[in-house]
Amino acid sequence: HVISDFDMTLTRFAYNGKRCPTSHNILDNSKLISEECKLKDLLNTYYPIEIDSKRTAEEKLPLMVEWWTKAHTLLVQQRIRKDLLQDVVKESDAMLREGYQLFFDHLQEHSIPLLIFSAGLGDVLEEVIRQAGVFHPNVKVFSNYMDFDETVEERKTSYLNAYDIVLVKDETMEVLNALLLCFGVSLPRSSS
Numbered sequence: 001h002v003i004s005d006f007d008m009t010l011t012r013f014a015y016n017g018k019r020c021p022t023s024h025n026i027l028d029n030s031k032l033i034s035e036e037c038k039l040k041d042l043l044n045t046y047y048p049i050e051i052d053s054k055r056t057a058e059e060k061l062p063l064m065v066e067w068w069t070k071a072h073t074l075l076v077q078q079r080i081r082k083d084l085l086q087d088v089v090k091e092s093d094a095m096l097r098e099g100y101q102l103f104f105d106h107l108q109e110h111s112i113p114l115l116i117f118s119a120g121l122g123d124v125l126e127e128v129i130r131q132a133g134v135f136h137p138n139v140k141v142f143s144n145y146m147d148f149d150e151t152v153e154e155r156k157t158s159y160l161n162a163y164d165i166v167l168v169k170d171e172t173m174e175v176l177n178a179l180l181l182c183f184g185v186s187l188p189r190s191s192s
């Protein structure tokens, strides 16, 4: 097994002198988050604590829990749409480290599981790996995942992308029976 965290370990810390975003930052910098949402204030308060070498892990732990509890409460209020995450990641400056292709492919070729444990956002970081084309079956992510309240309209879009036929408000079997007839299955006569 190879065990890794994600943000700034598998992803770059900076590129061309500019900081690269963490999975939280990707959302925070996106159109999905309103200007009033104070995730950046939280980052400015808690990130210096996270990297403060003078504090012990015991000291930091409750403060880190406080950070992600506050951040996740704010994120829930933003009512983020799952179907927009793909674009948000595409438009972000997130980058896996140079040489990532070789690293991920090599582990895959040798059937070595890559276990990623991250205090970031699982839905976002999975999308980063997917878009880089290296989300191989040996990659398993343990992270925070969002629960989405999808509206009927959003669900319809993802169903339309996935299936040839999508029935809305149809309580009958008419389409199914018509398909069976098309495929040459003979149906018994209805008794009613």
Ligand SMILES: Nc1ccn([C@@H]2O[C@H](COP(=O)(O)O)[C@@H](O)[C@H]2O)c(=O)n1
Residues within 6 Å of the ligand: 005, 006, 007, 008, 009, 022, 023, 024, 025, 042, 043, 047, 050, 067, 068, 071, 072, 117, 118, 119, 120
């Ligand atoms: N609300 C938060 C919470 C955490 N972060 C940063 O994400 C990093 C997650 O890193 P992993 O190594 O566990 O993948 C963490 O180090 C925090 O700096 C954040 O930006 N916002």
